[in-house]
Amino acid sequence: MSEQQQNDEVQRIQRRFGVSRDQASAMYQESLRLSQRQLERALVATGNFVTTVVALISSAVGFVAAFAWNDAFQTYLSTNGLFNVQNTTEKKFIYAIIATVFAVVVIAILGFINSRIKGRNLIPTNNS
Numbered sequence: 001m002s003e004q005q006q007n008d009e010v011q012r013i014q015r016r017f018g019v020s021r022d023q024a025s026a027m028y029q030e031s032l033r034l035s036q037r038q039l040e041r042a043l044v045a046t047g048n049f050v051t052t053v054v055a056l057i058s059s060a061v062g063f064v065a066a067f068a069w070n071d072a073f074q075t076y077l078s079t080n081g082l083f084n085v086q087n088t089t090e091k092k093f094i095y096a097i098i099a100t101v102f103a104v105v106v107i108a109i110l111g112f113i114n115s116r117i118k119g120r121n122l123i124p125t126n127n128s
Contacts, residue, residue: 047118054114061103068092068099 001009006028013024072092 050117051114054110058107058110061106065096065099065103068096072096 010021010024010028013019013027014021017024017027019027072089072095075089075092
């Protein structure tokens with residue numbers, strides 16, 4: 001905010017509340033401090049939300065991969081011979097491998113996104 005805009009705001013506070021210039025300036029400075037604290041809290045909450053969403057999606061993808069492997073192992077172990085591989089079992093193992101690769105890729109992408117967003121100021125300032 002420019003110095004002229006700050007002066008205009010202080011004058012507006014003076015007129016509205018009937019206070020001295022020093023009191024209006026103090027009120028203005030305190031309102032700026034309060035606004036900055038509120039912005040910081042909002043940014044922390046946003047970062048927490050993103051982190052929580054990433055954790056939930058990662059858990060869901062990991063859960064799918066775990067169920068795929070569980071199903072594949074159950075089917076494989078229920079076959080008669082160790083090397084007697086049935087087509088259904090092979091399909092389940094392929095599915096389990098694909099689900100695991102998918103889970104790893106998605107978790108890696110989400111981790112990358114989270115690391116890029118977390119801790120950054122999402123609101124542009126004059127310095128950035």
